[in-house]
Every structure is written in C-alpha cells, then in structure tokens.
Amino acid sequence: MDFRIIAQDGSRRRAEIITSRGVIRTPAFMPVGTLGTVKAMSPEELKDIGAEIILGNTYHLYLRPGIDVIAALGGLHTFMNWDKPILTDSGGFQVFSLAPFRKIEEHGVQFRSHIDGSLHFIGPKEAMHIQKVLGSDIAMAFDECIPYPATYEYAEDSIKITTRWARECKAHQNEGQALFGIMQGGMFRDLRRKSIEDLLEIGFDGYAVGGVSVGEPKEEMHDIISFTAPLLPVDKPRYLMGIGDLGDMLTAVDAGFDMFDCVMPTRNARNGTLFTSSGRISIKREEFKIDKSPLDPDCGCHTCRNYSRGYLRHLFLSREILSMRLNTIHNLHFYQDFFRKMRSAIEEKRFGEFKRQWEGVFGHEGNVDPTITGV
Numbered sequence: 001m002d003f004r005i006i007a008q009d010g011s012r013r014r015a016e017i018i019t020s021r022g023v024i025r026t027p028a029f030m031p032v033g034t035l036g037t038v039k040a041m042s043p044e045e046l047k048d049i050g051a052e053i054i055l056g057n058t059y060h061l062y063l064r065p066g067i068d069v070i071a072a073l074g075g076l077h078t079f080m081n082w083d084k085p086i087l088t089d090s091g092g093f094q095v096f097s098l099a100p101f102r103k104i105e106e107h108g109v110q111f112r113s114h115i116d117g118s119l120h121f122i123g124p125k126e127a128m129h130i131q132k133v134l135g136s137d138i139a140m141a142f143d144e145c146i147p148y149p150a151t152y153e154y155a156e157d158s159i160k161i162t163t164r165w166a167r168e169c170k171a172h173q174n175e176g177q178a179l180f181g182i183m184q185g186g187m188f189r190d191l192r193r194k195s196i197e198d199l200l201e202i203g204f205d206g207y208a209v210g211g212v213s214v215g216e217p218k219e220e221m222h223d224i225i226s227f228t229a230p231l232l233p234v235d236k237p238r239y240l241m242g243i244g245d246l247g248d249m250l251t252a253v254d255a256g257f258d259m260f261d262c263v264m265p266t267r268n269a270r271n272g273t274l275f276t277s278s279g280r281i282s283i284k285r286e287e288f289k290i291d292k293s294p295l296d297p298d299c300g301c302h303t304c305r306n307y308s309r310g311y312l313r314h315l316f317l318s319r320e321i322l323s324m325r326l327n328t329i330h331n332l333h334f335y336q337d338f339f340r341k342m343r344s345a346i347e348e349k350r351f352g353e354f355k356r357q358w359e360g361v362f363g364h365e366g367n368v369d370p371t372i373t374g375v
C-alpha cells in the first residue's frame with residue numbers, strides 16, 4: 001500500500017491510498033458492509049455511486065457465515081463479488097459493544113455470541129488470522145474501545161492492553177495486507193498522546209482514532225478530533241472510526257483526517273431519513289404526499305433522476321422493499337458526492353468557505369434523533 005498527498009489546504013489533506021485493488025481518493029467515506037453486503041445495495045450499484053472502498057466487520061463475518069465458509073468460497077472479495085479495496089475492522093469494537101458476556105484476558109477476549117450465546121475467543125492473533133482469511137486490503141489492529149464515561153485509571157490500564165495487543169497484531173501482520181493501529185485513551189489528552197506514542201514505536205501503515213462518538217457530548221468529541229489529528233504522522237492515512245455525521249466529518253477533515261466509515265447513511269435510509277442539499281428530511285412527512293419533485297433537485301442519483309418525493313413517501317409508508325433500495329442509493333450517493341465536493345474544495349484551497357456553507361445545513365443536527373428529525 002502506498003500513500004501520497006496530492007494537495008493541502010492548511011491542515012486539510014487531499015490524498016490517495018494506492019492498493020493492488022485500486023486507488024482510494026481521500027478524504028474518503030467507506031460504506032459499511034457488515035455481513036458481506038452493504039445493506040440494500042449490490043456491489044455494482046456501489047461502484048456506480050463512486051464507492052472506492054467498503055468496510056467489512058470481522059466479528060459479524062466470523063460468527064456468520066463463519067470464516068471456513070468464506071474461505072471455501074474464495075475470500076470476502078470473491079464471496080460478495082466486490083473487486084475493489086476492503087477494510088476490515090478487528091472485531092474489537094463489536095466484542096465490547098454487542099457480546100452479552102465478555103472477559104478480558106492477557107491475549108484477547110472470551111465472549112459469548114450475540115446470536116446464539118456460544119462461547120468464543122478473539123485476541124490479536126485470532127483477529128489477524130480471521131482478517132487474513134477474509135483477505136481484506138487493510139486490516140485493523142485488535143483494541144479495546146474504552147466506554148464513556150471511564151475513569152482515568154480504567155483508561156490508563158486499557159491503553160496498556162491496546163498497546164500490547166497492537167504489538168501482537170504487528171507480529172502477525174499478513175503478507176500483502178496493510179495494517180492500521182488504533183489510538184485509544186478515552187477523553188484524556190495525555191493518554192491519547194501516550195497511546196499514539198506507543199503505536200508509532202511499533203510502526204503501522206496507517207493510524208486510526210477509535211473510542212470517539214461513544215456517548216460523549218459533541219464539544220468533547222470535537223475537542224478529541226481536533227486534538228488527535230495533529231498527533232498522527234503526516235505521511236500515513238489517518239482514519240477516524242465510526243464517525244458519519246456530516247457536520248462531524250467536516251470538523252474532522254478540517255483537522256486533517258482522511259478516512260471515515262459509518263452506518264448512518266444506510267441505516268437512516270432504511271428509517272426514511274434522507275440527506276439533501278438543504279438538510280435532512282423525513283420522507284414520511286404529510287407535505288410530500290402529492291409532491292412531484294425529486295428528493296433533492298441538486299442530486300444526480302438514480303433515485304432523484306427517476307422518482308418523486310410522493311412516490312418515495314408511499315413506498316416508505318407501505319414498507320416496500322424498493323423504499324430501502326431507493327433511499328439507500330440516494331443517501332450513499334449523497335455521501336460520496338459530499339466527499340467529492342470536499343476533495344475539490346481542498347484542491348482549490350477553499351475548504352474553509354465550504355465548511356462554513358455546509359455547517360449551515362448540517363452543522364448542528366448531530367444530536368437530533370434521526371427518527372424525529374424534520375417531522
């Protein structure tokens with residue numbers, strides 16, 4: 001994997017990650033394909049909307065269908081018919097957030113499956129093995145995502161574990177697969193600094209910031225985003241994990257982050273919350289009942305080119321499968337288009353102006369429950 005910066009506008013970066021399966025232009029948004037599918041989208045449609053990389057979840061794929069099945073069917077790319085880059089997470093986040101039981105041990109975590117309660121163990125060695133079988137282009141180190149709130153003592157102990165596991169992952173790095181380290185440290189600046197110092201000593205192909213958007217207030221989140229970005233090396237990709245609110249991503253790109261992933265555009269689409277150039281809307285609103293206009297007149301996606309708001313409202317209220325498909329196509333296209341615009345703004349050195357303009361549309365909506373937004 002290669003990384004080169006194409007243009008800079010202050011701290012913002014316009015770069016390229018070059019992999020054997022294709023070039024990823026950054027800032028980049030990675031649609032989330034939890035179980036080997038970005039929900040409601042075919043890989044062909046993902047390419048049409050301009051996705052250059054997607055994310056797969058190690059924890060979910062390990063439990064279902066299981067790595068033996070994926071190995072027998074040729075690895076994750078072949079299994080799902082996606083030949084562009086894939087980044088897999090390490091499973092750490094899901095083990096800590098989904099498993100009904102877990103026990104941290106020296107070399108990993110024993111946990112029960114959220115599906116059938118069966119007992120499993122994943123540590124750095126296992127996470128690297130699973131990601132090898134999946135055959136992702138970028139693997140993530142196995143870490144502990146510190147919950148919020150956490151005491152200083154808890155966070156301090158936790159980053160020691162994350163560092164130890166990061167070292168084990170590095171020792172088991174798979175050939176031909178890039179490996180990113182994950183900075184933790186909770187909301188404590190000195191622990192964040194310590195965490196990245198440890199990771200830099202080990203040395204990774206890219207660096208991620210985890211443990212953000214875990215329930216903390218927006219101000220604290222933005223503080224950590226702005227504080228951590230400059231601590232990451234300039235010559236490697238910088239990935240802010242799990243952040244997908246457009247206002248938050250503007251703040252993060254502004255600080256110098258390159259990569260993002262989130263279920264927000266896809267999950268919201270299925271819930272009828274759609275992103276448009278004039279803000280979020282809930283498609284179920286009465287006012288759209290006989291509205292012939294497209295969802296977003298400024299959007300060139302398949303949905304906006306062919307269907308009216310009135311029809312999309314009807315599909316949603318009738319719980320038709322097509323509603324999820326058309327809404328997801330639009331939301332993901334909107335996100336990819338937003339990133340295209342961010343990249344141009346950085347190239348043309350007008351990101352500050354771009355950010356101010358879009359913050360007026362999306363900057364203050366982050367904490368609003370998507371199910372009630374716009375109603």
Ligand SMILES: [Zn+2]
Pocket residue numbers: 295296299300301302303304305329330331333334
């Ligand atoms: Zn559209």
